[in-house]
Amino acid sequence: MDRLKNKVALISGGARGQGAAEARLFVSEGACVVIGDVRDDLCKTTADEINQRAGGNAVSAVHLDVTRAADWRVAVDACTRMFGGLDVLVNNAGIFNMSGLEDTDEELWDTIVNINQKGVWLGMKEAVAAMRKRGGGSIINISSVAGLTGSTGSTAYHGTKGAVRLLTKAAAVQYGPENIRVNSVHPGIINTQMIDIVPAKMRAELHHVVPLRREGTAEDVARLVLFLDSDYSSYCTGSEFVVDGGLTAM
Ligand code: NAD
Numbered sequence: 001m002d003r004l005k006n007k008v009a010l011i012s013g014g015a016r017g018q019g020a021a022e023a024r025l026f027v028s029e030g031a032c033v034v035i036g037d038v039r040d041d042l043c044k045t046t047a048d049e050i051n052q053r054a055g056g057n058a059v060s061a062v063h064l065d066v067t068r069a070a071d072w073r074v075a076v077d078a079c080t081r082m083f084g085g086l087d088v089l090v091n092n093a094g095i096f097n098m099s100g101l102e103d104t105d106e107e108l109w110d111t112i113v114n115i116n117q118k119g120v121w122l123g124m125k126e127a128v129a130a131m132r133k134r135g136g137g138s139i140i141n142i143s144s145v146a147g148l149t150g151s152t153g154s155t156a157y158h159g160t161k162g163a164v165r166l167l168t169k170a171a172a173v174q175y176g177p178e179n180i181r182v183n184s185v186h187p188g189i190i191n192t193q194m195i196d197i198v199p200a201k202m203r204a205e206l207h208h209v210v211p212l213r214r215e216g217t218a219e220d221v222a223r224l225v226l227f228l229d230s231d232y233s234s235y236c237t238g239s240e241f242v243v244d245g246g247l248t249a250m
Helices: 017-028 040-054 069-083 108-131 155-178 193-197 198-207 218-229
Strands: 008-012 032-037 059-063 088-091 137-142 179-185 240-243
Touching: 008 017, 008 040, 008 069, 008 198, 017 032, 017 088, 017 218, 032 040, 032 069, 032 218, 040 059, 040 193, 069 108, 088 108, 088 198, 088 218, 108 137, 108 155, 137 155, 137 218, 155 179, 218 240
Parallel strands: 008 032, 008 088, 032 059, 088 137, 137 179, 179 240
Antiparallel strands: none
16 A cells, blocks of 8 residues: 555646546555646646545646646646655656558647657656656656557557657666666557547457457556556666557467
């Protein structure tokens, strides 16, 4: 129950889905958490719900557009001001799109790259100084199985999630000597609002393909991220951790 005792975590895209599930789990393990999102009202509601359930003020909501360095500075400052520092960053915010290579226009490309790829770099850039002051930390970058394998669509999404995998390794090599660990997480098909755009027929067919024969839940991913945040993963850095029900084993 105390795997994150005395730790402070910042989660981007924490208003709903996997980010919200991570915030809930981290608090139950003793952490203080700042969640940041562009969905300001929902982010505040999520923080209030978690605080009410846990009976305290362990979660705080801030406005965070991950494409804006100034927003990241405010979010990292909030961790220090409210909870005394920063130990864990989960670069979770992301957007999904199913457009193939020729159907992707420049505006869509730039939007996806800015949020899914630039946002991860900016988050790490703003977080490392605060982690250094604590003598180390753990950064978890949420990629996807789409960062490991290709498909007929989602070209920009694949590109950004693949980039997150190697941004992670580059940062792990650079900051290992400062005890800042950096790992990527690669979820498969996870039942959140993000995949509402996937046609129902396609989702039903995918159920039969996944070896565990179900979609993952936000909590399935959150438990892996908890492991990477905690000291139980103390010798893990620069690695990719897959949580996909066996999808990429085939
Ligand atoms: P979700 O859509 O429920 O949550 C994503 C959150 O990111 C939302 O709250 C959204 O408001 C926020 N967000 C979007 N743009 C933002 C921005 N510019 N700044 C800050 N926040 C922003 O989806 P989810 O499934 O919880 O996704 C979490 C992560 O998991 C994403 O990086 C996604 O790519 C990845 N992922 C999801 C799946 C899946 O099947 N759901 C699979 C693999 C990877």
